[in-house]
Every structure is written in C-alpha cells, then in structure tokens.
C-alpha cells in the first residue's frame with residue numbers, strides 16, 4: 001500500500017481556483033456588445049444621476065452575473081475616484097423568495113452589525129419603513145441587484161420601489177434595480193406597471209457561440225494552467241461541447257476543469273482531447289444522476305418504462321404505449337398508477353431536465369395530434385442512476401423482463 005501522504009502536485013494547474021464558478025476574471029471576453037449596452041445603461045450613475053432600472057435576461061451560464069459583478073466593481077471604484085455617492089447591494093432571490101425577505105436583507109446589507117434586524121416577526125409595512133430609513137440614511141444612489149429575480153413570489157417590493165420617490169418614502173436616496181433572470185417568461189408574468197418599471201432597459205444575453213467560448217476558455221487557460229500543458233484540440237473541443245449544450249460558459253469551464261483533473265489523476269504529461277471526452281462522459285453521468293435523484297417514485301417508473309423501449313430500439317414511442325407500460329410497471333410494483341394526464345404534465349418536466357424529448361405530431365388527414373417520446377440521454381447512465389434509486393419500489397425486478 002502507498003503512503004498516502006499529501007504532497008503538492010499542482011500539475012497541470014497553475015491556479016485551479018480560476019476555473020471555479022466564483023472566479024471573476026479581470027476582463028470579460030466574448031460579451032463586448034452586451035457589456036457596452038450595460039455600461040451605457042449604468043453610465044448616468046457616475047454622472048450623478050439615477051440610471052433606469054435594468055433587466056438582464058438570457059439562459060444559464062451566459063455571463064449575466066459575471067458582467068454585473070465586473071461592471072459594478074468598476075462603478076464602485078469609479079465612484080470613489082469621482083466623489084459620487086454610490087452603494088450596491090446584491091441578493092439572490094433563490095433563497096429569499098418574498099418581498100418581505102428581500103426588504104429585511106436590504107436593511108441588513110446596509111446596517112452595522114449591531115443594528116441588524118431579525119428575519120421574522122415584523123409587519124411588512126414596518127420592514128418597508130425600516131428599509132426606507134436605512135436607504136435614505138445612506139443617501140445618493142443605491143443599486144440593488146436581484147439575481148434570479150424570477151424566484152420572487154410577489155412583486156410588492158418592486159412595485160413599492162418604483163413609487164418610492166413619488167410617495168415620498170425616499171427623499172435623499174434614489175434606488176435603481178438590476179433584475180437578472182434566466183426564466184424567459186418571467187417578464188410576461190409581471191403586472192404591467194411593474195413590468196414597465198423593472199424593464200426600463202432590457203438587455204438580452206444570448207447563448208455563447210463556440211468562437212466566443214474559445215475566447216473565454218483561452219483567457220482562463222493562461223491563468224489556470226501551467227504554460228503549454230493543454231494539447232491544441234482541448235479548448236476547441238470544450239468550446240464546441242459548451243456551444244452544443246445551450247452555449248453555457250459554466251459547462252465549458254467545468255469540462256475544462258474536469259479534463260485537467262483527469263490528466264492530473266492519470267499523471268499524464270499534457271491535457272488531451274481524450275481527457276476532455278472522458279470528462280464529458282463523467283459530467284453527463286453526474287448530471288443524469290442528479291436529475292434522477294430529484295424525481296419521485298412515479299417519475300422514475302415512467303423513465304424506467306421509457307428506458308425499456310429505448311433498450312429495444314423502439315423509440316420514439318407514442319405516449320399511449322408509454323402510458324400502458326408505465327401503468328403495467330407501477331401495478332407490478334404494487335402502487336396505483338397515476339392518470340395519463342399526470343404523465344403528460346410530468347413528461348414536460350422530464351423534458352426540462354434534459355432527460356427526455358417530446359415531439360408533437362399530427363395524425364394526418366384525421367387531424368388529431370399525438371406525442372412521441374425519446375430518451376434524451378445515453379441509456380446506460382440512466383439505468384445506472386435508476387437502479388441506484390429504485391430498489392425499494394419493487395420495479396426493478398419487474399422491469400428486467402422488458403430489457
């Protein structure tokens with residue numbers, strides 16, 4: 001047995017942390033147009049006036065948060081240089097999903113440690129009053145960034161903020177809101193008044209192209225890796241996969257990190273395209289397992305039913321046939337099958353998780369519509385993950401006859 005002592009072994013990395021999600025590079029590449037637009041929208045702040053509210057939208061991993069961090073850091077350092085009073089507060093609405101909680105967080109973000117308030121126990125109007133007082137005490141311009149704003153269950157705070165000056169709640173401070181969302185339908189769900197206020201300036205962050213991802217990854221290469229350790233094809237391949245997977249820079253960076261880790265574990269002398277391919281396989285497996293772990297028993301049985309068709313190369317399968325098999329497996333495992341209506345709703349969820357793909361088809365001259373379904377992942381990792389999670393339900397024994 002080896003000694004298992006820990007000794008530094010950085011190869012192939014120079015600074016592995018530069019590939020982690022919380023790292024913001026000094027310059028952002030591949031987002032010139034969006035950053036120019038965002039910069040212009042924030043420019044009034046440095047001139048001493050209030051910028052419009054800004055709404056940033058685009059799919060996950062396209063640089064919305066990174067661009068915000070980057071520009072607000074520059075704005076705050078500019079404000080001290082030019083003597084303008086600017087404060088910024090950033091909150092993620094994923095953990096703070098009501099106006100009440102955001103208001104408490106806003107109070108606490110700007111108060112000294114001994115003045116912070118508890119998260120519960122006040123009427124909402126009291127919390128709002130404390131928030132107005134806190135903001136007015138700061139004075140000047142306050143930029144509130146609400147990341148994942150679509151998690152906010154009510155729009156009371158957004159509404160109140162849009163009227164705060166008009167209602168004389170704020171007299172010395174002005175607040176601009178930056179809302180960030182990857183839910184493209186969020187804007188349409190807002191009341192017209194809140195929508196027109198929040199979305200005074202909307203900036204779309206499109207998916208990265210493979211070329212833009214190459215710029216992002218090459219910039220990180222120089223910080224994260226030792227000189228010359230990446231084989232030529234590594235960055236183009238990670239970028240191509242990232243572009244294929246919804247143009248997500250996070251995924252492309254994760255893949256580059258995984259390839260580096262695999263090269264390190266196998267004591268290779270360079271990072272190769274084979275390490276990238278192996279890394280991709282492992283990441284896909286992890287993603288499939290994570291998605292399946294979050295499903296309930298019936299969703300897993302449904303996925304199992306679809307896997308049996310996939311194993312026999314009988315996909316795309318019509319929803320009626322899939323439902324029959326799901327019903328069979330559920331009954332055999334001793335649980336009552338849910339309705340076909342349930343199945344249709346949950347197929348949409350499985351599709352959003354990237355596990356299945358659903359296609360609507362027309363019946364032809366009779367004019368009816370039906371759906372066909374295929375598994376959107378490799379069969380083997382899906383079955384592995386299902387088997388890990390489905391033992392107790394009794395489906396496992398009944399499914400084998402179908403495979």
Ligand SMILES: Nc1ncnc2c1ncn2[C@@H]1O[C@H](COP(=O)(O)OP(=O)(O)OP(=O)(O)O)[C@@H](O)[C@H]1O
Pocket residue numbers: 020021022023024025027028029030031058059060061062063064065066067181182216249250253
């Ligand atoms: N143009 C870029 N240059 C360098 N790194 C980038 C760039 N765009 C994104 N990244 C990096 O990719 C990762 C994801 O980016 P970011 O968090 O900004 O995405 P997002 O659009 O806010 O996604 P989400 O909606 O999931 O929060 C981060 O690690 C970020 O540093």
